[in-house]
Amino acid sequence: MNKQSLPQWGWLLIALMITALLANIISVALGVSVDWQIAVVVTMMAPALIYIGVWYEPDRAHYWDAPNAKIFGDLLFVLIGAAIGSGLAIALTIDLVDTRFIRDILAMLGGFILGWVLFWWRNPEIYRPDE
Secondary structure: OOHHHOOHHHHHHHHHHHHHHHHHHHHHHHOOOHHHHHHHHHHHHHHHHHHHHHHHOHHHHHHHHOOHHHHHHHHHHHHHHHHHHHHHHHHHHOOOOOOHHHHHHHHHHHHHHHHHHHHHHHOHHHHOOOO
């Protein structure tokens, strides 16, 4: 896969569309409630948001030299963090916010932020190479 064939935002858009489609298929197949479907979507999309940037940017390419076990562990941290963050946001707002759109935005923020924070916590050298 030639990463220079598309700009970073193009790869990100493709990855997010594929993960959203897969997340919706999983949600329907498992019978996830409509209120909680966004948690599945956020959990699936979080790795795409993080790893496309790490894959595309040359100053972060050294991450891929790490052992596969570490990369897999990082992926698990991102998935678990996104699931917990989005789940907490939904659980805390399901009775307080009537608009599903607002709840979905809050779930996205909670999931993406917690997933990225856990990735950053395990890999601070990627974002602060001078330390």
